Every structure is written in structure tokens, then in C-alpha cells.
Amino acid sequence: MRVTQPAVLVGNYDWSEELLPRAEYDARLKQVLGKLDSSLSGLVIYGNKIDNAALAYVSNFAPKIESAMALVTKDGKVRIHAAGSPQMMVNAKRLTWVEDVRPQRDAAKHIAEWAEEAAGQGPLGFWTTDAIPADLQPRFEAALNGRKLVDVSATLNALLREKSPLALKLSRDACGVLAKSVEAMKDRFNGESGREAATAAARVAADAGAQDSRILISLSKGGTPTAIDYPDGGKLDPLLSYVAVRYAGYWAEGFVTLTSMTHETVTRTQDALKAMLATAKAGTTVSALRDAAQSALSGLAVHPAARKVAVGVGLMLEESEAEPGGVAKLEAGRIYSLRAGATKSASDNALLSAMVVPKADGVDVLWSALG
Amino acid sequence: MDHGGRLQAALQLMEREGVDVMLVAPNELNRVDSVFHLTGYRGVGESLAVLRKGEKPLLIVTPEWEIERAQARARGWDVRGAEDLAQAVSSVFPKGLPAGKTATVNLGRLPAGIAKKLSSLVGNAKPLEKQLERALMPKTAEEIENAREATAIAEKGFERMLQVAKVGMAECDLAVQMKLYMEALGADDNFWLMAASPHNRAVQPSSGRKLEAGDIILAEMTPTYKGQLAQICRTVIVGPPSSVLSEKYALVVRAMQAGIQTIKPGIPMGDVAKAIDKVLSAEGYAEFCVPPHIRRRGHGLGHGSNAPGDVAPANETILQEDMVFVVHPNQYLPETGYLLCGEPVRVTATGVEQLSKKTAWLASIPA
Numbered sequence: 001m002r003v004t005q006p007a008v009l010v011g012n013y014d015w016s017e018e019l020l021p022r023a024e025y026d027a028r029l030k031q032v033l034g035k036l037d038s039s040l041s042g043l044v045i046y047g048n049k050i051d052n053a054a055l056a057y058v059s060n061f062a063p064k065i066e067s068a069m070a071l072v073t074k075d076g077k078v079r080i081h082a083a084g085s086p087q088m089m090v091n092a093k094r095l096t097w098v099e100d101v102r103p104q105r106d107a108a109k110h111i112a113e114w115a116e117e118a119a120g121q122g123p124l125g126f127w128t129t130d131a132i133p134a135d136l137q138p139r140f141e142a143a144l145n146g147r148k149l150v151d152v153s154a155t156l157n158a159l160l161r162e163k164s165p166l167a168l169k170l171s172r173d174a175c176g177v178l179a180k181s182v183e184a185m186k187d188r189f190n191g192e193s194g195r196e197a198a199t200a201a202a203r204v205a206a207d208a209g210a211q212d213s214r215i216l217i218s219l220s221k222g223g224t225p226t227a228i229d230y231p232d233g234g235k236l237d238p239l240l241s242y243v244a245v246r247y248a249g250y251w252a253e254g255f256v257t258l259t260s261m262t263h264e265t266v267t268r269t270q271d272a273l274k275a276m277l278a279t280a281k282a283g284t285t286v287s288a289l290r291d292a293a294q295s296a297l298s299g300l301a302v303h304p305a306a307r308k309v310a311v312g313v314g315l316m317l318e319e320s321e322a323e324p325g326g327v328a329k330l331e332a333g334r335i336y337s338l339r340a341g342a343t344k345s346a347s348d349n350a351l352l353s354a355m356v357v358p359k360a361d362g363v364d365v366l367w368s369a370l371g
Numbered sequence: 372m373d374h375g376g377r378l379q380a381a382l383q384l385m386e387r388e389g390v391d392v393m394l395v396a397p398n399e400l401n402r403v404d405s406v407f408h409l410t411g412y413r414g415v416g417e418s419l420a421v422l423r424k425g426e427k428p429l430l431i432v433t434p435e436w437e438i439e440r441a442q443a444r445a446r447g448w449d450v451r452g453a454e455d456l457a458q459a460v461s462s463v464f465p466k467g468l469p470a471g472k473t474a475t476v477n478l479g480r481l482p483a484g485i486a487k488k489l490s491s492l493v494g495n496a497k498p499l500e501k502q503l504e505r506a507l508m509p510k511t512a513e514e515i516e517n518a519r520e521a522t523a524i525a526e527k528g529f530e531r532m533l534q535v536a537k538v539g540m541a542e543c544d545l546a547v548q549m550k551l552y553m554e555a556l557g558a559d560d561n562f563w564l565m566a567a568s569p570h571n572r573a574v575q576p577s578s579g580r581k582l583e584a585g586d587i588i589l590a591e592m593t594p595t596y597k598g599q600l601a602q603i604c605r606t607v608i609v610g611p612p613s614s615v616l617s618e619k620y621a622l623v624v625r626a627m628q629a630g631i632q633t634i635k636p637g638i639p640m641g642d643v644a645k646a647i648d649k650v651l652s653a654e655g656y657a658e659f660c661v662p663p664h665i666r667r668r669g670h671g672l673g674h675g676s677n678a679p680g681d682v683a684p685a686n687e688t689i690l691q692e693d694m695v696f697v698v699h700p701n702q703y704l705p706e707t708g709y710l711l712c713g714e715p716v717r718v719t720a721t722g723v724e725q726l727s728k729k730t731a732w733l734a735s736i737p738a
Binding site: 009091094095128199 | 400414437439443444454479481483485486490541543544548550554555559561566572575576577579580595597598709
């Protein structure tokens, strides 16, 4: 799910050993290095304020402005280069357990110099994100004077999808924050404008410990949720909303449709989400989920925002999948957002979702718009 | 200039450059959104403005359900919702893009996966980033009004901050509260830096550090209103200020005012920075008026263009009426650490208009 990106990540992204002990990162680093081909002499991990899942996985570092990278030697020594002046590294260092945090003036040059002094002679692995600007990797490669930069993202992204017991716990906590935030929006829906309801939801999320929240709401009655980019549009009924919160690095997301009246689109979408939850378990294919939803919608068109009926959620809002078409089937131990939605017209839509962990005999529901 | 004029300026640029098609992408990571600048629409997903000689301009937005807001914002544009930008471009140009007659803006700043697909369609197109930014530089009347509103939001945000900030509160908690407060006032984004320490070396994004007595809080508030940025820079002492701090803060404000008073159409931007440096140098701080202590004394304000660029001695851009930028000495002094003061300004026909109602003062909150 894409949301409007803030200019700066304002919330508290400081590393907390209490929430994410160093041992968790040691284990993650070991797993990362264990998956690397032995011919690689080091690993470059890129992240930016838009997507920092790989960087956060290894270091907890989420760049609050622009971008950052972690340079990892084969024996596990980590250096971070972060946007900002040398004087700005005081607060940057608080974002990670990594002690060696340096300013990032010329990322390509930093990689080349680090490779010369700390990595061996072979090619380097490159773990990046879909959000990397297209012109960056060629610049990195040019600076390396013939040394290859091998994209290992497809291999290492599997680690982001697998959730450790601690990652599962933090995701549950994130869903708890989501629940509080959505409740605040429901409370405000009756008397206040969509924008006020959204602000209340964001405030409650922050009070509950969210590092970040991204909220989209209908622009007009019953409209598909979108960015709140203009002043208050007044009270909207129905109000469709998308709420995403990040807690200790982990995202939780939810679609809700609030209305004081009965709408066929809403009731059918509720049925669709119920049907999906009843069908879902480890091994369920996405086509089975889609069939279950489609059948419950009884001929209503699927809302475009619900065409992806399942997306993996974790350190990013929509995890990269092994298959190019997205989630193929639900896997045990992963966390998914299941989405249902119907549309009749620009002003008659419904969207609902649930956060789940598939098990052998069903799903653990971490949060559901159905209550 | 209005949005229609901006479109005409872009089309004229195409004419001058001899191209029939120009594909314009945003540069989200660097906060220069050329699509927003042209169309008035800021995307949730990736978007592309497609200008074609002799045809109505086209805005392609992803995901496809973003079309409602895009249509509401991009008046006068054809709007198409899509799941795949490259596919959408292909369908607009079924015979391919005109070889040697296509230009691009910010394609390299798109996410790699999307840009790769687009590049295969575009081939060796002419990059026109700088040319387009220059052509679209003047602010529209609406953007100037939005800058005033954004400034008012920033000032209200700062007043609120003085009421809310207290010892023991984490910087981040304060920063989030202020961000939400300014959003409730109508801000749609905020380049909002706030950090505190008894002796600051820089203004930084906020952390979990808790405010302490004797801290100097640095606040750089930059809300956007309908996409237009405005910035105020402020300094707050936790507890009573020392006489040295009061004296040094008065000095940086005096330097800022010297810079602001210099502003008028026809002078190079560099003169503004030099006027600030002159005041500080006269007080013995010349060595702190150069890198690494300071690189610029302010900068342009806008989501689509950073014009007229940095308030820096080497900036030879000639100031013109209706340019909007912030003047901020933001000076490190060895006795006090970094101190922030800054005001947004507009160049008028004969001089300058300060957009903020109040000029920076050394604020304090109880220890």
C-alpha cells in the first residue's frame, strides 16, 4: 500500500534495547551473512525514509530524512552512513545499536572506500528496496571501478517475510495500536469531520507508542480513501479510511468503512471479509481467498484497492514477495493483511481488512475491521 | 504566473528544445515534486505528467483509484488512473515515443523497478530537469497566498509549542504533538526538525531524548499548506536565559534583519548572505561564517522548485518580485552553540515583505 510520504519521519525511532535486544540483531546478522554467497566480500544495505525494511532489519536504523546505508563486512562488522552533517550524527546514532555511524556525503564514494579498506577483493552484495531511485545503483557501480555489485535482495527479502517470535510479538503490539487508533476514528466519526477524525486517530496512535501513522480518508462521501492534502472537507458519511501505524519498526494496517446507514456495498464487503477469514489458513492460495470474497460479494465489483486480497506486512507496509504477482499462498508464521472491498460508483464504495497470522487450522486474527 | 501559465511555460520549453513529448516524474526523496508543480496534484503512488505538442496534457496516476483526487487537483488535465505507469505510457503511445523528440524530467529519481520499464520505452531521451525548474520558477499568486497561510500555521505551531513543552518530555513526543497540531490547522506535510541540548552543534530530526533544564531547543518548523512550504526558525531556552545567550541571540537576529533589509528585486541572492556575514564578522565570528559551521543562510521554499536556491554568498541568482524564500542565519557560536532564527520572505516590487507576523525572539519555558 502506498501512502503519502512525510518530508521527515518525526516519531521516535530511537533504538530501544528493551524492545529489540541486541541479541535479536546478532541473530539477524548471522542469518543475513549465512545466506550470502561465499564469493561476495561484503554487503551494502540501502534504505531511505520511504522504505527502510532491510536497513531496519539489520540495524534498527530508519533514516528520518533522505537515505542511509549499512556497510557489512563478511565477519559482521557494520558501519552506517546517514544523511546529514557530521554534527547531525548525534541523533542519528540514537537510531541504532551500531556504534560506527558516519555522515553520508557521497554514498558511492563511501562504498568504494569501505570496500577497499574493509572488504575483500570480490564482488559486493547489494540489498536494496523497490524505493531506491533508479539513478543510484549505476552511480554506486561506477564508483567501484569494475568491482561488481550483486543484487541479493530477492534472497535476503525472504528473511523480512519470516517473523521471529519477537517480530510476531511486536507486530501484535502494532495491531493493538492500530485498534486504538481506529477506535478513536470511529468515536469521532459521528460528530466531527473526516479530517478531525483522522487527526484524532493519529494522536491516539502516537499516544499508544506509534512511531508513525499514515492515514488516508475519503475526499467525498463514500469515496476511496486518499491523501489528506487540503483543508477540512467536513463530515462525510460514509467515510472510508486506511490507517497504518508503525510500532518498533513493525507496521499494521487496516481499511475501515464508517457509516450511519445501511449500504449494500458495506454489508457485502463484511460478508466477503468474513468469508476470507473463514477460508484462510496456512497453505490457502490467494485464488481461493479471492473466490471466497467474490462469491460473498454476489456480483458487486471488487474495489480496485482490494484486488490484492492478501499482502505481507512487517517492516514494510507491503513486503516484497518471492512471486512477481505478489502473495501466492498464505504461509504459516507470516503476517498478512487480508483486504475486501466492493464498488458501485465513485461515491459508493466499501473497504474492510484484517491482520492475520495463518496457522494449520485457520488464522490468528491480530486485528479486524469487523471488530 | 498561474498553473495555466506554468503549463504554457513548460510547452514553450519543449518548443525551444525541439521536443514533441515530455515525461515529467516527481522527485519525492528530494522533496522536489515537478508533477505537483505542474499539475497541483501530489501523488500517493508514482505519477507522471505527459506533455504532448498540440494535445491536452495528461496526468497518469497510480494506483488507479487515486483518480478522484487527481481529477480534483489537476484542473484542465486529462487524468488516467493506472496500476502500471509503463503500461499506461505504452498505451498512450502505441507506436512508441518519438525518437529524438522526447524529453524526460526526474525519470532517474523514480523507483528503480518502474524507471527500468519506462526507460526501455523512452530510450535516449533528453533530460530537462534544470531547464524545467527554471522555466517554472515563478510562484503563482495562489502559492504566495498558501505560503502566507503556511507561515501562519507555523507561527501558531510555535506558540503552541511554548505552551506544551516541558522538562521531562521526549523531543519526539513534543515534535509529534506539534506536527499533529499543525495538521489540524491545515498543514498537509511538515519538514519539521527539532532537537535540544545545552550546547547544540546542529538542528536535527528529533530523538527520544528528554528535555532538561538548561536545554536550548532548536525548532525549524516548515509546514506545507496546499503543497506550499513556509519555514520559521526559532530558539527556546528551558529556564531563564543567561545574559550571554540573550546577547548572542540578539546578535543573530540583528544579522538576520540586516540580510532581510537587503532584499529587493535586481540584487543577487548572494548579497543577502553577505549582509548577514558582515554583521557576524564585525563581532569577531568570521571563522564561523564558513563551512563546516555554515553553508547557507536560507533557501527557496516550494514543493516543486527550490528556486531561487540557497541564501549563500556564491548564489548569483538575481532576485525578482514574488520570489519566496526563508532567511535564517542559523549560526553556531562557541559561547552558546547553534542558535536558530529565520523568517520567510517575499520579494516585492520595491523591497521585501516578511511573511511572519512576529520576528524570532529568544523564547523561554519554565525549567
